Amino acid sequence: MKRLASIGTALVVLCLWGPARADQLPTSADAKSLGFSAAGLARIAPWYQARFDAFPPSEGLVPGAVVAIAKGGQLAYLQAIGFQDRAKTVPMKMNSIFWIASMTKPVTSVAAMILVDDGKLELDAPVARYLPEIGKMPVGTFDPATGQAGLTLQKRPMTVRDLLRHTSGVIAPELDFAFPERGLADATTESALRAIHMIYDWKVVYRREKTLADFVSSLADLPLVHQPGEVHEYGWSSDVLARVVEVASGQPLDQFMQTRIFAPLHMVDTGFFVPKEKLDRLVDSPMPERPPIWDVTTPARLFSGAGGLVSTAPDYLRFCQMVLNGGELDGVRVLTAQAVKQMTTNALPADVRIFGGNEVGARAGTTFGLGFGIRTSPIASWIPGAPGSFGWAGSWGTYFWVDPAEQLIGVEMIQATPGSKARAALASSGINHLTYGALAAAAPSAEAPPAVPAMTSAEALADYVGTYDFAGTVSSRDRQGVADGKNGWLGIEAFVAMEQDGLRINRPDPGSPATKAGVATGDLVTELDGASLKGLALADVLSRLRGPANTTLKIKIVHRGQDGASDLTLVRAARRANTVQLQVRVVQDRLVAEAVGMWPILAFEKSKAVPLVAASNSEFSVADDGHTRIAFVRDPVGKVSGLVLDPGPWELKAAMIAAGPK
Secondary structure, X not given: OOOOOOHHHOOOOOOOOOOOOOOOOOEOOOOHHHOEOHXXXXXXXXXXXXXXXXXXXXXXXXXXXXXXXXEOOEEEEEEEEEEOOOOOOOEOOOOOEEEOHHHHHHHHHHHHHHHXXXXXXXXXXXXXXXXXXXXXXXXXXXXXXXXXXXXEOOOOOOEHHHHHHOOOOOOOOOOOOOHHHHOOOOHHHHHHHHHHHHHHHHHOOOOOOOOHHHHHHHHOOOOEOOOOOOEEEOOXXXXXXXHHHHHHHOOOHHHHHHXXXXXXXXXXXXXXXXXXHHHHHEOOOOOOOOOHHHOOOOOOOOOOOXXXXXXXXHHHHHHHHHHHOOOEEOOEEOOOHHHHHHHOOOOOOOOOEEEOOOOOEHHHOEEEOOOOEXXXXXXXOOXXXXXXOEEEEOOOXXXXXXXXXXXXXXXXXXXXXXXXXXXXHHOOOHHHHHHHXXXXXXXXOOOOOOOOOOOOOHHHHHHHOEEEEOOOOOOOOOOOOOOOOOOOEOOOOOOEEEEOOEEEEOOOOOOOHHHHHOOOOOOEEEEEOOEEOOOOXXXXXXXXXXXXXXXXXXXXXXXXXXXXXXXXXXXXXXXXXXXXEEEEEEEOOEEEEEEOOOOOEOOEEOOEOEEOEEOOOOEEEOOOOOOOEEEEEEOOOOOEEEEEEOOOOOOEEEEEEXXXXX
16 A cells, blocks of 8 residues: 555545455445544544654654554554654554554453353363462462561462453562552552562563463462452463463464464464564564563564564454454354453452552543453543443553444554653553544434524624633543533542552642642542541542532541641642633634644644634534534523533533633
8 A cells, every 4th residue: 555655645544445355344435434524533643643753763662653443343544654663764554563562461361261162261260270380379468567478378269260350469570560559558568569579570480482381380489469359450360361271272372362363353464473574564662672572573482471462453453343243253253242241341349459550440430351441430531432442552552442332443553662751642542532533423414494594793703702621522422521520620539549548649740739738649538528438449439539620628638657637628620721622712703613622622623723604693513524513502691601512412512611712
């Protein structure tokens, strides 16, 4: 396919007629037929290109990406952007090959569930049935009161289900370990757990020239960090599961995946290394050299079920489509519908504690199934999408999600160093916001009554001038962050953890109402408005933190390192103007609108004043392919107080937060 010379004029919807290639979904003739705005999809490539231009390869970024979006089983968007090498000499290709890291985990989970369907594996069977060498792993203990560490027996055996949902007690030392993410009560406890991680780092055999059998055997004399079933902590559970797949199937993991997943799904470029004849399509490492364990240019002996695969956007899209279809694609069934339902339904009991990371838990609005993270709360979630959407990401920036409500799949392939500014800029859920923001509203009914002649004097137009806030919502299919109308901001909501006696504050936002009132990292909140938090779930406490802007919240707090409690009063601030906002103003006696927040919304984007065509005194339309309509809303005294985009079943509401231009 011809490389597009200019991103600004890129054709972003591939109008490919005729039969699809073996490694590509059927392609829609146009975006509109799938419910997308072509103009909305056209924003995606420039968004990535702007970030590639802002961060040179020296910042730990390969300046290229491949983005794929499917809806209703058809390919709506497939675009290669930038270059696949740091030197910017090799253009990115649609089928460029990426190391997908932890996007391997869902594939390993599917492999295990295939064996469950086959009757060769039982979800609630002890792992020791398949791997007897690790059946008697002790559990590490630590008493903060005495500072004593020790070992105890497992209360119940680790099960296959524990491996799938990361409640096995097995951890991974190479993952980031930081006090602010765990909400631990004190630095001594933190140090004790760090010591266990170091033991894993020293003693576990996890090298590319070894095998999964070697890896599992090296775990036998090590302690579990948690009792099985009690704590969700992301880690090496998927590698233990990979070895279970080998034992239960009687095949090496690579062979099993090839015969039962990759070949049936026509995933022609997915595997544990890149053959010589395909190396010209391998995307560079974002660092000068690949870590030895992930040197995918040579065959491996360790088939890492946690992070060993390479793949392409078209290949992984087919994998996702199979799951979205309930286990089948192109007439080939890989999984039963029952297995898919189990994988994409919450698998974490209410009393399970969640350690590490920010992808799973009430504060992120997500939970975990059998291999997938699952969006549960539009209010708390950091990304748009219907509740029940599921997906996962890889450490170098590969990412996917599946939205069953919209029959929508998105795949993002990038390679950026974890922890770098470039990685953070690309991992800001941009692809989610841009995709949902490109969904078009339904066309007005052909039977609609004719428009009322507009009576829009200069004085009348001035009433509508102002800034309108949609919170985090970019799409008529989503109500992100606004379901309860409590949009005040304290600055402690994102990084908190629930403990027995209260809410541990892990990383308050600088300059927030909380930090101005004296809240700091490590503090423990024990009461909210006089009510004790003891024994409450995190989701309940987060709900109590929410409230309208400019309202007060009284807290009782124990500052880190102190014994006594203090009383503080916090005032919820208006949400910062960095989400989704629309500014309306008058230019040459005409009303225009422009997005001024972080994300575009429907026909509106930054630095582009879109003319509004009057249909009546309070209703306007936009000449765009998304049929965008605006109806202004007045309060009981007749003052303009908000607006509605696309009035009807998929309407989006915004409140006026400032009258007149900024």
